[in-house]
Amino acid sequence: MSGFSFIGKEVRRPEGGDKASGRALYIHDLTRPGMLYGKIKFSAHAHARIKRIDTTRAARVPGVHAVITAYDTPEIRIGFLRDNFALKKDKVRQFRDEIAAVAAADPDAAAEAVDLIEVEYEPLPGVFTPEEALAVGAPLVHETSSDGAPRASNVLDLAYGHDSGDIEAARRASRHVASGEYSTPLIQQSCMGTAGCLAEFDAAGNLTMWAKTQIPFLAQRDFNQALSALGLRGRNTRVIVPALGGGFGTGLDTHAYEYIAILLAWRSGRPVRIVYDREEEFSCLSPRQSARTRITQGCDAAGRLTFRDVEVLQDNGAYTSWGATYPSVMLLPVTSLYRVPNVRFRARLVYTNNTYCQAMRGYGNPEVTWPIESSLDDLAAAAGIDPLDLRLMNCNEPGEVTPMGLKVTTCGLRQCLEAASGRLRWREKRGSGRRVARGVGMASLIHVGGGGKIYRSDGSGIVLKLDDFGNVNVSYGGVEMGQGLHTVLRQAVAEAVGIRPENVFVNQTDTATCPWDVGTHASRGAFMAGNAALLAAARLREKLFQWAEQVFPAEVERNVRALCRKDPAYRPPDFDVAASARAGSFDLKEGWLFLKDAPADPALRIEFARLLRAVHYRDRGTIFTQEAFYEPDTELPDWSKGRGNMSENYAYGTQAVEVEVDRETGEVKILALVAAHDVGRVLNPVTLKGQIHGALAQGVGYALYEEVKTRAGRILNPGFTDYKIPTACEMDFPIELVFVETDEQSGPFGAKGVGEPGMVPTAPAIANAIYDAVGVRVKDLPITPEKVLAALHASRA
Amino acid sequence: MAHVVSFELNGRPVSVQAEPWARLIDLLRGPLGHTGTKEGCGEGECGACTVLVDGAAINSCLFPALEVEGRSVTTIEGLQDASGRLAALQEAFVEEGGVQCGFCSPGMILAAAGLLLRTQDPSEAEIREELAGNLCRCTGYAQIVAAVQAAAGRASSREGQGA
Ligand code: FES
Numbered sequence: 001m002s003g004f005s006f007i008g009k010e011v012r013r014p015e016g017g018d019k020a021s022g023r024a025l026y027i028h029d030l031t032r033p034g035m036l037y038g039k040i041k042f043s044a045h046a047h048a049r050i051k052r053i054d055t056t057r058a059a060r061v062p063g064v065h066a067v068i069t070a071y072d073t074p075e076i077r078i079g080f081l082r083d084n085f086a087l088k089k090d091k092v093r094q095f096r097d098e099i100a101a102v103a104a105a106d107p108d109a110a111a112e113a114v115d116l117i118e119v120e121y122e123p124l125p126g127v128f129t130p131e132e133a134l135a136v137g138a139p140l141v142h143e144t145s146s147d148g149a150p151r152a153s154n155v156l157d158l159a160y161g162h163d164s165g166d167i168e169a170a171r172r173a174s175r176h177v178a179s180g181e182y183s184t185p186l187i188q189q190s191c192m193g194t195a196g197c198l199a200e201f202d203a204a205g206n207l208t209m210w211a212k213t214q215i216p217f218l219a220q221r222d223f224n225q226a227l228s229a230l231g232l233r234g235r236n237t238r239v240i241v242p243a244l245g246g247g248f249g250t251g252l253d254t255h256a257y258e259y260i261a262i263l264l265a266w267r268s269g270r271p272v273r274i275v276y277d278r279e280e281e282f283s284c285l286s287p288r289q290s291a292r293t294r295i296t297q298g299c300d301a302a303g304r305l306t307f308r309d310v311e312v313l314q315d316n317g318a319y320t321s322w323g324a325t326y327p328s329v330m331l332l333p334v335t336s337l338y339r340v341p342n343v344r345f346r347a348r349l350v351y352t353n354n355t356y357c358q359a360m361r362g363y364g365n366p367e368v369t370w371p372i373e374s375s376l377d378d379l380a381a382a383a384g385i386d387p388l389d390l391r392l393m394n395c396n397e398p399g400e401v402t403p404m405g406l407k408v409t410t411c412g413l414r415q416c417l418e419a420a421s422g423r424l425r426w427r428e429k430r431g432s433g434r435r436v437a438r439g440v441g442m443a444s445l446i447h448v449g450g451g452g453k454i455y456r457s458d459g460s461g462i463v464l465k466l467d468d469f470g471n472v473n474v475s476y477g478g479v480e481m482g483q484g485l486h487t488v489l490r491q492a493v494a495e496a497v498g499i500r501p502e503n504v505f506v507n508q509t510d511t512a513t514c515p516w517d518v519g520t521h522a523s524r525g526a527f528m529a530g531n532a533a534l535l536a537a538a539r540l541r542e543k544l545f546q547w548a549e550q551v552f553p554a555e556v557e558r559n560v561r562a563l564c565r566k567d568p569a570y571r572p573p574d575f576d577v578a579a580s581a582r583a584g585s586f587d588l589k590e591g592w593l594f595l596k597d598a599p600a601d602p603a604l605r606i607e608f609a610r611l612l613r614a615v616h617y618r619d620r621g622t623i624f625t626q627e628a629f630y631e632p633d634t635e636l637p638d639w640s641k642g643r644g645n646m647s648e649n650y651a652y653g654t655q656a657v658e659v660e661v662d663r664e665t666g667e668v669k670i671l672a673l674v675a676a677h678d679v680g681r682v683l684n685p686v687t688l689k690g691q692i693h694g695a696l697a698q699g700v701g702y703a704l705y706e707e708v709k710t711r712a713g714r715i716l717n718p719g720f721t722d723y724k725i726p727t728a729c730e731m732d733f734p735i736e737l738v739f740v741e742t743d744e745q746s747g748p749f750g751a752k753g754v755g756e757p758g759m760v761p762t763a764p765a766i767a768n769a770i771y772d773a774v775g776v777r778v779k780d781l782p783i784t785p786e787k788v789l790a791a792l793h794a795s796r797a
Numbered sequence: 798m799a800h801v802v803s804f805e806l807n808g809r810p811v812s813v814q815a816e817p818w819a820r821l822i823d824l825l826r827g828p829l830g831h832t833g834t835k836e837g838c839g840e841g842e843c844g845a846c847t848v849l850v851d852g853a854a855i856n857s858c859l860f861p862a863l864e865v866e867g868r869s870v871t872t873i874e875g876l877q878d879a880s881g882r883l884a885a886l887q888e889a890f891v892e893e894g895g896v897q898c899g900f901c902s903p904g905m906i907l908a909a910a911g912l913l914l915r916t917q918d919p920s921e922a923e924i925r926e927e928l929a930g931n932l933c934r935c936t937g938y939a940q941i942v943a944a945v946q947a948a949a950g951r952a953s954s955r956e957g958q959g960a
């Protein structure tokens with residue numbers, strides 16, 4: 001491997017000490033002088049007309065400063081399709097609809113006042129499944145679109161599809177075909193730090209928002225629109241991002257509670273903080289979208305894939321978030337996971353009176369990798385081919401252009417398949433454990449690894465500001481939410497500029513000081529930050545070296561004088577310094593400027609800080625601030641056709657699992673798991689392992705435990721007692737991580753994005769192992785003991 | 798109606814007013830300004846609020862404030878030494894990758910600290926068992942367990958050298 005100083009090393013997490021000592025400040029810890037506590041009154045019905053709201057008693061509670069409803073505040077439209085409102089008027093469409101809100105001097109007064117708000121409803125019939133919503137004559141969740149046009153059905157006006165080749169001919173020509181219907185549940189992102197924000201106006205009507213967001217700049221745009229609605233057109237929002245207690249996709253939209261905090265702050269003239277408690281987080285924050293998928297795929301006699309036909313139906317809930325664009329990412333595995341020449345894809349989203357959904361890690365990818373990889377094992381069984389061999393035979397290769405038009409650059413899928421199966425001892429174990437109900441299964445993934453273009457710009461800006469002490473302060477608009485962005489940013493800047501990581505300080509993310517970034521999603525954080533850092537560093541070094549020409553000879557003289565003082569016998573190098581001090585002759589590494597021709601000569605090296613001071617404090621001197629904007633060379637796909645090279649590279653991986661199934665109880669025990677991922681290049685082993693381990697635990701939860709349960713739109717398990725996420729005990733099995741380094745050219749130092757892939761193939765790998773163990777296939781996540789038992793009974797009948 | 802409770806917080810005596818219904822976490826995060834203790838659920842389900850009372854890990858969101866009268870409470874702020882240097886356990890959490898978003902970290906670290914007070918060299922199973930009440934959504938626990946093992950190992954090797 002190359003001579004990196006810091007890339008690939010275990011560079012320490014810069015904010016780790018603050019987090020381990022309780023110093024890090026989350027939204028829950030922020031206060032402002034005079035701050036009020038905001039609290040929201042949520043709907044008591046899933047679908048109803050609002051007949052009357054009476055806030056008089058609430059307003060009389062001592063300590064209450066403001067009580068607001070949609071009837072006494074300007075309308076603020078929100079959401080991806082602008083079909084949602086900060087506060088609801090006339091009708092509610094889901095249980096969590098925001099009807100009124102209170103700001104009070106203490107949380108108890110706010111809670112008491114919210115209880116005293118009286119709302120009279122006229123209940124309406126609701127639709128709670130996609131089938132109900134699609135039925136002829138079904139009640140409409142939205143009678144009109146956001147532009148006021150009447151709506152005829154509950155189907156969203158978003159078209160996602162793909163057609164390539166000739167599906168019907170391929171189906172007829174296939175020797176083996178597997179098909180099935182699969183589903184994935186609503187799950188809760190379950191950030192340990194709940195959602196919240198703090199809104200404060202200055203005297204001129206400009207807003208400062210401390211927000212738990214992953215999209216500070218799109219949020220700024222959204223909040224500025226809200227300011228316009230308040231009559232504050234032209235005023236500005238500054239979004240500041242505190243420490244985030246987890247993100248996982250919950251920060252990809254702006255939320256009604258944020259606009260409510262703005263309204264309360266505007267009405268009361270005081271800073272207002274709203275923080276959800278855990279029950280509110282479960283009941284009133286959008287969960288991950290559920291999906292139902294019908295899949296058919298086929299292969300020829302040898303096992304080569306011939307076609308794949310996938311139809312997805314998604315329950316969108318009552319309003320539309322960015323999460324409704326899940327099918328944009330579903331297109332990747334559907335068209336491009338393994339080589340398949342003929343592909344058809346359709347996705348439909350429908351409004352219901354259920355809680356509306358939003359993004360979570362993987363963003364549509366796990367939803368369809370689940371049916372694709374499960375059904376692939378059925379196909380292997382039909383063809384009598386080992387599932388590993390089927391996958392190897394159809395493996396993606398570098399240089400391929402997929403039906404979606406993805407230009408595959410590097411591709412480590414084959415190495416991942418081989419590593420995962422090899423480490424799990426697949427050949428020895430597969431199909432041999434039925435008697436003891438043990439089995440092995442595997443599944444792979446493709447995901448964007450070099451940004452993911454789903455917005456007009458997929459770019460990221462960076463500013464490097466240098467001081468007199470050899471430090472670089474980095475302003476970057478992406479969000480550190482625990483994944484380690486600031487750690488790799490620190491490493492990347494140190495490596496690219498040629499200084500030490502201790503001298504790199506990453507500023508708090510703040511729209512007032514950081515340049516634009518589209519958001520921290522699509523596993524793009526480290527990829528974009530690293531590339532932006534490289535771009536800025538290259539320009540900075542050019543300038544530094546030009547200025548160094550002017551100061552280097554004098555600084556060398558100082559060195560020589562100092563060396564002579566220390567050692568009278570010292571003889572300066574026989575070197576024409578003035579002639580050698582040319583911009584092109586310098587290098588800067590680990591905080592020292594030196595001549596490439598004489599890297600080790602102590603007389604011919606200057607410490608970085610000294611160089612900066614020498615350049616600053618001279619006649620017509622200068623200081624350095626360097627910006628750069630990295631915009632990946634990608635295409636915004638045509639979604640209705642499902643075509644476009646949306647990322648600069650693609651990440652691959654394979655997970656292989658061994659399980660044991662208890663035939664009496666249906667319980668599934670994971671015995672071992674190997675996760676092999678094509679990461680391009682390991683930037684930092686500690687944060688990389690953290691990303692994969694954390695995603696794996698979410699994948700295990702998705703596979704075996706997690707489901708937000710609802711009845712007629714009401715969430716039935718709004719707490720961790722009834723909504724089970726894996727604990728240290730559920731994760732008590734050997735996990736082996738294998739990192740395949742493919743040295744991706746578009747990646748910073750060769751790296752690909754890795755944030756999401758770890759949870760994408762976990763569930764189908766487990767399901768395939770269960771199939772190998774006991775011969776039954778569960779098609780609905782989570783795979784609970786009840787479902788396994790039912791499948792075992794059905795197979796015996 | 799409010800009572801005054803007096804106890805030792807991170808080695809220093811404190812006296813603070815508390816309503817009879819107040820929870821320990823309310824005192825810590827409110828009048829005492831120790832916001833390192835996190836509230837993740839308020840229901841005893843997540844462990845983010847874990848602190849040590851007389852050396853035993855408890856959920857401060859369930860613990861009545863008045864019951865700390867005369868007892869000794871350790872929060873995350875109390876683990877580092879007087880000069881602010883992190884304790885070996887905290888260091889291990891940072892180095893091994895046991896900290897990501899960090900919201901579970903104070904509670905997780907104190908739960909582990911409680912275990913290490915009882916058992917100097919816990920097995921992996923004991924560590925996992927002990928931490929089962931502390932939820933973490935970021936790490937998948939592998940590096941947290943490694944951090945506790947590393948800290949325990951360091952402590953016992955130091956003792957070994959001293960002996
Ligand atoms: S806040 Fe106390 S257990 Fe969750």
Ligand code: FES
Binds near residue numbers: 246900901932933936
């Ligand atoms: S580090 Fe985020 S919850 Fe544990």
